[in-house]
Amino acid sequence: MTAQPQVPVLIVGGSLVGLSTALFLAHQGVPALVVEERDALSAHPRTRGVNPRSMELLRSVGLAERLRGLPSAGLLAHNSGVRMARSLAGPELGTFREEYYREVRSDLSDLSPADWCLCHQNELEAVLREAAEQAGAVVQFGTEFVSCTQDASTQDGGPEGEVTAVVRDRRTGRTREIRARYLVAADGSGSTVRRQLGIPFPGTGQLGRFLAIHFRADLTEQLGDRRFVMCYTFNSQVRGALIPLDNAREWRLDVILDPAAPADDPRAFTPERCTELVRAAAGVPDLAVEVLGAMPWTAAAKVAAAFRVGRVFLAGDAAHVMPPSGAFGSNAGIQDAHNLAWKLAAVLTGQAGPALLDSYHAERQPVCAATVRQAVLRQQDRPRGGDRSRDRGLPPGIVDDAAIWFGWRYRSTVLATEAQSWLADSQLADPQLANSQSAASQVAEEDGVWTTEPLGLPGTRAPHLWLRAEDGDCSTLDLFGAAPVLLTGSAAGHWPAAASAVAGEWGVPLRVHSIGGPDGPTDPTGGWAKAYGVTEAGAVLVRPDGVIAWRSPDAPHDVHAALRRALGRMLGR
Numbered sequence: 001m002t003a004q005p006q007v008p009v010l011i012v013g014g015s016l017v018g019l020s021t022a023l024f025l026a027h028q029g030v031p032a033l034v035v036e037e038r039d040a041l042s043a044h045p046r047t048r049g050v051n052p053r054s055m056e057l058l059r060s061v062g063l064a065e066r067l068r069g070l071p072s073a074g075l076l077a078h079n080s081g082v083r084m085a086r087s088l089a090g091p092e093l094g095t096f097r098e099e100y101y102r103e104v105r106s107d108l109s110d111l112s113p114a115d116w117c118l119c120h121q122n123e124l125e126a127v128l129r130e131a132a133e134q135a136g137a138v139v140q141f142g143t144e145f146v147s148c149t150q151d152a153s154t155q156d157g158g159p160e161g162e163v164t165a166v167v168r169d170r171r172t173g174r175t176r177e178i179r180a181r182y183l184v185a186a187d188g189s190g191s192t193v194r195r196q197l198g199i200p201f202p203g204t205g206q207l208g209r210f211l212a213i214h215f216r217a218d219l220t221e222q223l224g225d226r227r228f229v230m231c232y233t234f235n236s237q238v239r240g241a242l243i244p245l246d247n248a249r250e251w252r253l254d255v256i257l258d259p260a261a262p263a264d265d266p267r268a269f270t271p272e273r274c275t276e277l278v279r280a281a282a283g284v285p286d287l288a289v290e291v292l293g294a295m296p297w298t299a300a301a302k303v304a305a306a307f308r309v310g311r312v313f314l315a316g317d318a319a320h321v322m323p324p325s326g327a328f329g330s331n332a333g334i335q336d337a338h339n340l341a342w343k344l345a346a347v348l349t350g351q352a353g354p355a356l357l358d359s360y361h362a363e364r365q366p367v368c369a370a371t372v373r374q375a376v377l378r379q380q381d382r383p384r385g386g387d388r389s390r391d392r393g394l395p396p397g398i399v400d401d402a403a404i405w406f407g408w409r410y411r412s413t414v415l416a417t418e419a420q421s422w423l424a425d426s427q428l429a430d431p432q433l434a435n436s437q438s439a440a441s442q443v444a445e446e447d448g449v450w451t452t453e454p455l456g457l458p459g460t461r462a463p464h465l466w467l468r469a470e471d472g473d474c475s476t477l478d479l480f481g482a483a484p485v486l487l488t489g490s491a492a493g494h495w496p497a498a499a500s501a502v503a504g505e506w507g508v509p510l511r512v513h514s515i516g517g518p519d520g521p522t523d524p525t526g527g528w529a530k531a532y533g534v535t536e537a538g539a540v541l542v543r544p545d546g547v548i549a550w551r552s553p554d555a556p557h558d559v560h561a562a563l564r565r566a567l568g569r570m571l572g573r
């Protein structure tokens, strides 16, 4: 076995989440090494829905237009909605409409500069890989993670310790060691890393079994001008979901299997049987079908008990699995990657203390657990759309899709609680604002995770508003990314000088954007202060991942001391 020089971050798994982590790390200046046991990226289209929050994150690293230019994104650009039918050629039973459900083509322009991008996961992964490599990451295929040990003397996770992984070359069988400061396990639901660390993965393992049949058949005529995301087909021969991959000849049929029926054993699905099922779902008995593949999969709902053990972090399906209803699973993984990347980078450069790394579990685990619950509620609710005669009403606790994309609230030691934010304010000018803020906080307390109107609460996503800058319109979200940001209003007062002093004291970059101020972008709608829950004399500290760390509704007596405390806390120092 040969020892290797050290890498800052080793990522196990080169699929959606491993590649996203490598990409976001590279954009923070950290060149990660990705090891993937396959010989190449998976060619299976798998998930197709990059949701609006994930698109915001991918937009922040300049990939939005590239994703929209993908062949599958072009073909699916006008698909929206879920239908129910006896078969594709047969009568439609209805369109799925529920108050919590937002169709892909809903207008989100008030909420976000981004919206859905439907594209195949294999095409998305190719873009992520290329962009990550261009930005400095290295991806090694045919390399299997075998085991790892952590440096016991540095359990606080500070940047000076290391983790040593043993990997095997799948071609030669030779093993070697890789030393890294940190390891990110993005090795999927069966994660070897998670199992070796003994991290419990509780939840429900069998919420449904499916067979994903990938096939070619010309269904142009039966589809007509309909452009749906999926069509549930229920008849005496098949129960499943038909998913168009190009609105013409390439499709996926997810067949719902009955675990108790021997005929539904996935091994019984020969190409002939798959062809029969496709014909039944299409409603065309003599349809010419080419079966490209059939992959059994199980819908499960599980969340790892710990997202971090020492220097090792779990992300994506290694940390959580959920039913596909809502398409939250893959997107939650992209959001794990984004939450973690800037924290690892900040600790590696010495800008942040190791306590910042604890916040990864504290922030992501409850939000992922709540997202899993929402996916389960949606899976339970879907059949209701097809059979109103058994209508039991909406499942209690189900929340709007948009709240799941944009309305989560993190809680961790590096985020101010609202009480602390308000302590900074000794001279609140607007009592009405104060009332609306405390009402919003109450909603958040009751629900735990979801807020319908975050209003700039610490721990929530910084809201989107269109601003006007010298070089054109931009979103508030475009101001965040590389470094922490202090947003101030037209009455910025002492904030810019305090920011410059505090940045020097902590040794970190801190950008100031005074919205409506002399050098800042203008606010055409005049809505920024209200959206962020401050006055024009207040300030908001936003992390590189676009999460509000702290805010001061007005200018406190000692601007410098308040900001110094807030930035130190945000950095875990």
Ligand SMILES: Cc1cc2nc3c(=O)[nH]c(=O)nc-3n(C[C@H](O)[C@H](O)[C@H](O)COP(=O)(O)OP(=O)(O)OC[C@H]3O[C@@H](n4cnc5c(N)ncnc54)[C@H](O)[C@@H]3O)c2cc1C
Pocket (backbone or CB within 6 Å): 012, 013, 014, 015, 016, 017, 018, 035, 036, 037, 038, 046, 047, 048, 049, 121, 143, 144, 145, 146, 186, 187, 188, 189, 191, 192, 212, 295, 297, 315, 316, 317, 318, 324, 327, 328, 329, 330, 331, 333
């Ligand atoms: C047929 C199918 C359909 C799906 N449809 C949807 C959908 O409609 N909506 C949705 O949200 N999600 C869907 N998913 C789930 C979605 O694909 C996953 O959520 C997503 O891929 C998770 O990404 P990940 O990177 O965390 O894990 P994975 O994609 O599972 O990737 C893990 C990677 O780690 C590698 N690996 C594992 N062990 C090792 C090791 N020891 N050493 C090195 N490498 C290792 C694997 O080879 C793999 O490439 C679907 C999945 C499948 C299979």
